[in-house]
Amino acid sequence: MQLPVVRGRGAADNPQNRFEPLAYEPDAEERASEEFAPDTRLYRDHTKSILARNNSPDVPFDVSVNPYRGCEHGCVYCFARPTHEYLGFSAGLDFESRILVKENAPALLRKALSAKSWKPQSIALSGNTDPYQPIERKLRITRGILEVLAEFRNPVGIITKNHLVTRDVDLMAELAAHDAAVVHVSVTTLDPELRAVMEPRTATPARRLDAIRAVADAGIPVGVMVAPVIPGLTDHELPAILEAAAEAGATRAGWIPVRLPHGVAPLFEQWLADHRPERREKVLNRIREMRGGALNDARFGARMRGQGIFAEQTGGLFRATCKRLGLNADRRPLSRAAFRVPVQPGGQLGLFS
Numbered sequence: 001m002q003l004p005v006v007r008g009r010g011a012a013d014n015p016q017n018r019f020e021p022l023a024y025e026p027d028a029e030e031r032a033s034e035e036f037a038p039d040t041r042l043y044r045d046h047t048k049s050i051l052a053r054n055n056s057p058d059v060p061f062d063v064s065v066n067p068y069r070g071c072e073h074g075c076v077y078c079f080a081r082p083t084h085e086y087l088g089f090s091a092g093l094d095f096e097s098r099i100l101v102k103e104n105a106p107a108l109l110r111k112a113l114s115a116k117s118w119k120p121q122s123i124a125l126s127g128n129t130d131p132y133q134p135i136e137r138k139l140r141i142t143r144g145i146l147e148v149l150a151e152f153r154n155p156v157g158i159i160t161k162n163h164l165v166t167r168d169v170d171l172m173a174e175l176a177a178h179d180a181a182v183v184h185v186s187v188t189t190l191d192p193e194l195r196a197v198m199e200p201r202t203a204t205p206a207r208r209l210d211a212i213r214a215v216a217d218a219g220i221p222v223g224v225m226v227a228p229v230i231p232g233l234t235d236h237e238l239p240a241i242l243e244a245a246a247e248a249g250a251t252r253a254g255w256i257p258v259r260l261p262h263g264v265a266p267l268f269e270q271w272l273a274d275h276r277p278e279r280r281e282k283v284l285n286r287i288r289e290m291r292g293g294a295l296n297d298a299r300f301g302a303r304m305r306g307q308g309i310f311a312e313q314t315g316g317l318f319r320a321t322c323k324r325l326g327l328n329a330d331r332r333p334l335s336r337a338a339f340r341v342p343v344q345p346g347g348q349l350g351l352f353s
Helices: 028-032 081-087 093-097 105-114 141-152 163-176 192-198 205-217 235-248 264-275 277-290 309-325
Strands: 041-044 051-053 063-065 098-101 123-125 156-160 181-186 222-229 252-257
Touching (some): 081 093, 081 264, 141 163, 192 205, 222 235, 235 252, 235 309, 252 309, 264 277
Parallel strands (some): 123 156, 181 222, 222 252
Antiparallel strands (some): 051 063
């Protein structure tokens, strides 16, 4: 069934939360009304801790900080959508319109880094949703987190789809002077029309390339993350994206095939029917070929690379293009050598220094 497209949103629906026994199903008349397009609502997140621990061998970091839960960027394919179901929301429109905000994140981070138990290590900003989604322009929580990281000289790796990252190059440059910062800008497509319906509230491809250029010009190591690569839809753009990013100043790169866990798969299927019906079966079949016959494969070792001929071809194309462009020639790890617990106001050291 084709659903009315919700202007400015990636999802067209709020599918049932997999943990909830009841679901509300609006009728056709309600779906067609202007009121069905939800405004963004912000909720205070009263979390008591800010460091998220990761034990997945597929992810290159152990600790991350997520200033927001939910993401207004609205990328229809986003693997993080099902995390909203743990909060009682839907992975659909709720994920991109009901945003939980960790206002006290900088203070919680300062406390965590001052603790005697903290062993200096790289922190990912962030591991789940984008730290530079639109509301960050007003709330400046991510900037507050970076201020703390710069003060402690704790290394950080940042990934975003938003040009807003350029606002904070001053703080990133402070960390980069100690080899303690790297930025990756995610570029999924160079097609502005596809971006507008697939990632509706993200920066345009041109603005993302501008962000890479600005970060590089500030002396901060910067890379491009071609993620997700969607077979049959965006995979042909892989060399062009890498070339454009390298020209803009990127020195490193990565790629991940599309992942469609839990409720993301039906949302993406519906999106294809609404926006790319002529490619729907080709795309879904290619994904199944990369995912062992299913639309998702959550196994460690497979979920970030896929399997089969298309996964092998894409990986080979990525490596060959990177070699040709000189990308990933130098991927030194971030340094924690400059970490310090700074003197607090009044002349006292951090609590456990």
